[in-house]
Amino acid sequence: VILIHARGAAHRLPPGPRGDVIGLLGKTSPLELFEQWREKYGPVISFSLFKRVVVLNDAQATSALLDKRGDIFSSRPRLVVAHEILSGGMRGISMPYGARWRTWRKIQAAGMSASAALMYREHQTLESTVVLGELLADATRLDTALRLFATVVMLSVSYGRRVRNLDDAMVAGNRQAGDEFQRASAPGKYLVEIFPFLLYLPRPLQWFRPALERIRARDTRTYLTFYRAAKEREDPKPCLATYARSEEGAGMTEVEVAYAISAPFGAGIDTTVSTMQWALVCAVLHPDVAQMLQTELDTVIGRSRLPTFADEPALPYFKAFIKEVMRFRPVVPLAVPHATTADSAYAGYDIPAGTTVYGNIEALMKDPKIFPDPETFRPERFLGHDDFALPFGFGRRVCPGMHIGLQSVFIVVARILWAFALSPASGAEPRLDAYVSLGLTRGPAPFAVSLRARDGDVARILEEEGAEAERRLGEWEYEINGAA
Numbered sequence: 236v237i238l239i240h241a242r243g244a245a246h247r248l249p250p251g252p253r254g255d256v257i258g259l260l261g262k263t264s265p266l267e268l269f270e271q272w273r274e275k276y277g278p279v280i281s282f283s284l285f286k287r288v289v290v291l292n293d294a295q296a297t298s299a300l301l302d303k304r305g306d307i308f309s310s311r312p313r314l315v316v317a318h319e320i321l322s323g324g325m326r327g328i329s330m331p332y333g334a335r336w337r338t339w340r341k342i343q344a345a346g347m348s349a350s351a352a353l354m355y356r357e358h359q360t361l362e363s364t365v366v367l368g369e370l371l372a373d374a375t376r377l378d379t380a381l382r383l384f385a386t387v388v389m390l391s392v393s394y395g396r397r398v399r400n401l402d403d404a405m406v407a408g409n410r411q412a413g414d415e416f417q418r419a420s421a422p423g424k425y426l427v428e429i430f431p432f433l434l435y436l437p438r439p440l441q442w443f444r445p446a447l448e449r450i451r452a453r454d455t456r457t458y459l460t461f462y463r464a465a466k467e468r469e470d471p472k473p474c475l476a477t478y479a480r481s482e483e484g485a486g487m488t489e490v491e492v493a494y495a496i497s498a499p500f501g502a503g504i505d506t507t508v509s510t511m512q513w514a515l516v517c518a519v520l521h522p523d524v525a526q527m528l529q530t531e532l533d534t535v536i537g538r539s540r541l542p543t544f545a546d547e548p549a550l551p552y553f554k555a556f557i558k559e560v561m562r563f564r565p566v567v568p569l570a571v572p573h574a575t576t577a578d579s580a581y582a583g584y585d586i587p588a589g590t591t592v593y594g595n596i597e598a599l600m601k602d603p604k605i606f607p608d609p610e611t612f613r614p615e616r617f618l619g620h621d622d623f624a625l626p627f628g629f630g631r632r633v634c635p636g637m638h639i640g641l642q643s644v645f646i647v648v649a650r651i652l653w654a655f656a657l658s659p660a661s662g663a664e665p666r667l668d669a670y671v672s673l674g675l676t677r678g679p680a681p682f683a684v685s686l687r688a689r690d691g692d693v694a695r696i697l698e699e700e701g702a703e704a705e706r707r708l709g710e711w712e713y714e715i716n717g718a719a
């Protein structure tokens with residue numbers, strides 16, 4: 236009896252598909268598969284894909300495990316090639332839970348907490364004025380303008396530097412390093428990912444290693460060049476580089492710090508752009524909502540100046556609208572997978588150490604028990620609710636950039652809605668059911684909107700404020716010597 240019990244206990248894994256799921260994953264997106272399995276097997280499901288994977292589809296399970304059992308559920312699945320070899324274990328987003336991650340996270344918190352985020356508001360405000368000027372001149376540049384804005388803000392958060400365009404060496408260097416990481420993370424690309432024991436081969440026999448190490452040497456040079464340039468500034472703008480300097484020597488090497496402060500580029504651009512895009516798509520496709528938003532903006536701000544961060548507390552409907560956008564179309568629908576560092580149990584099931592755990596944000600956002608009538612876009616459901624961190628993930632790994640991200644979304648979307656009447660442009664109408672996936676992020680498929688200045692004063696205000704913004708943004712500009 237004891238034996239049977241012990242055997243039974245060892246196999247009490249959450250229900251889920253058995254056998255080959257690789258073929259299935261090849262055919263359809265993980266999000267759709269998880270949705271089918273949720274309907275079939277329930278809120279907590281498991282399957283095996285070289286290692287054990289558990290998907291948590293309801294708020295009870297994510298709260299009980301990812302939030303409350305943070306001591307066990309805060310690691311990341313092992314990424315042998317992209318994280319360990321290519322990045323020398325220095326990228327925080329893929330770092331296993333432990334002392335090294337905590338030191339990395341301290342830097343993110345110092346430079347991105349709710350209070351630190353306030354330091355970036357001036358820069359975000361000025362750059363959003365530039366965005367409006369671009370859109371007034373040519374609405375077809377919407378996509379580029381939003382992407383440039385998000386990129387410029389992320390680089391100023393990291394290095395306190397303004398880049399003027401996407402061809403800047405700082406953009407190119409960060410993008411190249413990020414793309415290499417993405418490529419190296421592609422499932423199935425490297426045998427050693429599936430058979431990590433290949434790492435025990437003598438180094439000269441590890442055929443995959445030299446090419447990766449060459450890329451790592453180049454990435455390291457790139458990151459060091461940018462970090463050093465930021466450090467050398469006599470009167471630096473607040474940024475991660477200045478916050479992180481104190482960690483150098485106290486727990487982190489210069490190279491580790493240089494990698495740590497590069498995190499916003501990879502994590503903060505697509506997420507911010509996609510959120511802003513969904514906000515515009517939702518506004519265009521719900522004219523009654525757009526009308527309410529513009530009435531609120533006009534009542535609070537009037538028509539003789541642009542919205543600012545100081546107006547935010549007086550815009551309850553707008554704030555509810557952004558939350559509803561992030562619920563209705565979450566841009567990181569499966570969050571970033573967590574992993575467990577010890578055996579645990581939930582609802583009678585075993586979750587062994589080393590399990591990959593997905594918190595299914597999309598499923599939670601569409602759970603009628605939490606959000607009645609979840610397929611209806613209705614900002615009113617968030618009136619009076621101030622905290623809504625669910626789009627930003629779970630527990631100790633929750634997005635450290637959320638305050639900065641929300642500030643970007645607020646200032647750009649509020650100003651666009653204040654300045655322009657939005658309507659679908661023919662040819663590439665915005666749609667709620669057409670997506671593009673960018674790694675873990677999901678945004679709307681390319682779309683066009685037509686933007687018409689809401690009154691004659693918009694152009695005049697933008698001209699005045701635009702010139703002033705360009706002048707003041709000069710304070711963030713500096714040269715980088717030896718840029719890769």
Ligand code: HEM
Nearest residue numbers: 328498499502503506567570571627628629632634636640
């Ligand atoms: C505005 C939209 C954004 C959304 C919806 C978002 C969402 C998320 C989510 C879901 C995670 C995974 C959390 C988990 O593992 O449970 C995450 C992680 C992360 N985000 Fe964001 N994010 C946004 C913007 C940003 C920005 C602007 C930055 C940087 C300034 C940033 C930096 C990071 C970093 C560094 C991590 C990894 C944290 C860790 O592994 O400890 N994010 N984000």
